[in-house]
Amino acid sequence: QLELPDELAFTSSIMPQKKNPDIIELARAKCAIPIGTYSQTATTLHSLPTSYNLDLQEITPNIWRSSKATKDVASILRILIHRTKARDVDVNRTDLVMTTGTEAANMLVTELGIPFRLAHQVVASAASEFSRGGSRQADSWPKLVLQKARAMIGNQSKKLRAELPRPLSVAKVVTHKRSLGSPAPRETLRLLRARSITLERIVRRQRARRSRVVSAKAQLRREVLRLSE
Template structure:
């Protein structure tokens, strides 16, 4: 007996049935749908809502289907969706009594449950990928604790850092991406089953039991909200968009740094290509693709929010259109995370070039101003003015950091109407040396090797705790 036979007089046209069908994307929730039916039927049996013999036949049929897999289903548009395909399979084995499986349950609360079951697994898998990436970066960074590098603001030379410090900045961003997903998981892992179409049911069902059987943390306490809530999807895709933004930034840096002009990194051949006409080329194609693909996830977020913004309570068919965008966002985020992890951890830093850049363009000038404040007690703005003039004059005279002496500083200070500072030349030299400059920054969060090592230790504690929670 088809679901349409009672209320509707005619079948849909083939075109309308095809347009209405969600089968292509329902394949993703196939196993979750079996779990949901199994838990619901077990609850109906436990509460004596359906007789045990009928329930056992249904449960046996569901077990059989789980073993046979989705290929055992008749998947054509006549069954509309995977829920009806599974129900038809069970009816073919059990007979009309299989219809008791649908007692006190609607496709509305069933699909909402299925989505949450699948999504929580996708979230956990992506989180494990993030943890693995963090762990890999930390190990990579350990080899570069004293590899002096240049930090940028406005993509201009700013101040010396280390390669390790820069890598650990990405670690902190990835940690937040992980934590956002962890927080979202709390709202994903709630049970809508029992909401039925929108008003629960008059049958004495046990929602606590299905919640326990399906491993949810709790159940949704409003049936209208239970069948129509999809903000957990929007929230997840927002988190994935943030993750992909982090990954895209990493790719952008690798693309820039691998150019001849920067010459900072060499991307592995495995993640590069060459030109069809220019044989000398080595192009960062994978990094560019990852940078481009990351935008897809942001696009999916906007699509999902746009679908959601004008839907009244409760279930509307528009909601069916959200799930393809969710799964695509998950697929793109997961694959991009995997490829960027492998690509970043395979790059080689040109340490000589890093040191060269760190020692150019007066990137150490801030510390020259700082020692004036520390040693001579002058206001920082005064020191800022003196050092700014030093950089201007030295640049015009084609001088480097090594040419700046105490007497040179005093001449500039007097030209500006200030007293001589008479700084010790060794102190000046140390302030302008990029490695010494980095080592002086011993404030927590700073780039000195000991502070970066402390940050690494803290991240390792975080990793150990999270791996233990996940049983890894």
Template sequence: MQGDVVRRGRLTGERAGDMMHFLSSMKADRCIADADILVDIAHVMMLNKQKILGDEHARGLLSALLQIYDEGVPEAAFDDRYEDIHAGIESTLIAAVGEEVGGRLHIGRSRNDEVVTCMRLRLREDILKQLTALVRLREVLLTLAEEHHGTVMPGFTHFQHAQPTTLAHWMLAYEQAFARDFDRLWEAYDRVNRSPLGAAAFASTTYPINRELTAGMLGFSGLVENTMDAVASRDFALEVLADLTIMMATASRLCDDLILWSSGFIGFVTLDDAFCSTSSIMPQKKNPDTAEIMRAKAASLLGSFTAACATTKGLPMSYNRDLQELTPSLWRGVWDAKHSSRLLVDMLATARFHPDRMEAEAGKGNSTATDLADMLVRDYGLPFRTAHTIVGRAVQNGTLDLPTLDEAAKEVTGTDLSSRGLTAEKVRDALDVRQSVALRKARGGPAELSVKVACQERKEHLQKDQDSLDERMAAVSGALSRLIRDARGLVQ
């Protein structure tokens, strides 16, 4: 097997197996192997256009690279004897076409700019996939919101009954949060989609390269201009991991709701069996394991971000090998977020919610007490704090019926409320759960009309996001298709 062509000049001696494994980045490099072939093809095309590499050598290299592009990177290129996939591919090429041709691949380039270009290409693709998953997730939430605009349920603060709301209102809250996650990743994409290629080790190269040309061929929107910053910085990876960590924190909260709601104590939802497991000893059990593991994945994302950030915080400018340890954290975080959000879509879409059970709980815990206090303010001219105190005292005394309210009012103001015209019927109406929800018509509130308006506006927002995403994906796909087409044309 071809040895590592990078080591043979300056270094001698065989490495032990443990040393090769310790230094090798091959496990993480599997994520960027396909991107490396695209970068190689663009680099060769640029060298040829700049007349740094003649047609014959360019055709020889491109022919071999296109074969790998079509058939996949050979397993031999991933051997631990190579420090990374870049050395593995170059060594494989030299073995296939000879050093006279294959040995020219690395003209005007370093592994430093090569690896970070591959990382940005792959991460760009992963961001687009994650944005697509977020679009699907938001679609499901909006669909469920439209289905359940009249499903009354208890709202909670401090996990205590607080005020009635609707399941649609709950769905819209999460859709809005995930829309912000979409926005964060959308903005991060612009900073990821910049080409560092041509920075070489850190000081660029003496060859007359054209960095803008390779950037365009690879579908980048511009350059990471300063060549030292281009190879030394990984803030683009940290930003994406931070955004994914925030997204998974939201997903974890949603999962926590579903876990609690699916319990026998609450019974608001039944999760599809596909997302649950049973016990090895207790035959009656149905456990929400997918939601639980997804909740734990939020911690894994935070760990990935923390590890990546800690790797970079003490490094001198510019490139340091420590950065190799950042990439496993990056790909693990990306993988966990992508698969979690896709599963969350299916888990929500197949869940069965129980409106009757939700409505039965909606009025418990004196959840409409605020509505009663508001009625005393509106209809009887009491200061809100006075009305709040009267209702709170009545709750403390055991019930919210008219006699208890009159007694509380006498304690607080010296006069009862019946003498002002308050009746038992007005008290019952004020405490009605559905009336409580119907009166909450402020923008973004749970009233039916407010929810319908919100659903329509959010659907329009989502469609704009989908259209923008389609354009961005088409731009990248078009650029890479043209690159391969032009490379094949030069070979032929």
């Protein structure tokens, strides 16, 4: 797993525990500038007669644009290479519980009446502290979310209960999903059954088409033999 440096990432608008590699995506787009300016320059120079031509004035801005884009990308890559942290992935690690951050924010909104903007800040702060803790247990995650919520809400803390309405374990959150196409076991089973039925229909249609093709080939062969006699 790669952990990006904070200066090269921004939080998601919907998932407060998630880092989006926005700066890296912009750097990737910047890489297209030298390629595009090279194509434009090569086209400008194509078939020009020798000696100086005013066409060459259009090339100079391309050189500066390409140089600036290359320098910007190089500076970003320098930070990326030096400050990105790599660590082994353990599927049983406790910080996987932070993948329930969006569910935690939604729960603060729908069941505790907290505005989403504030809920986003609460969960983002809890996720940051939880990830720095290292040795924290998974069951401390919902407690930390509530602690941050009480600290940020202040005199509205009476809305908060002793614990969140639902557990924030990955398994519980996934099971609780009810929307169509969600990863909940019941919905996954429904989709598998639906896809199996669709696949069976496709197989039957393919068999019928293959049978018609075989029949048509046999009929064609008979007709060819008849005409060749």
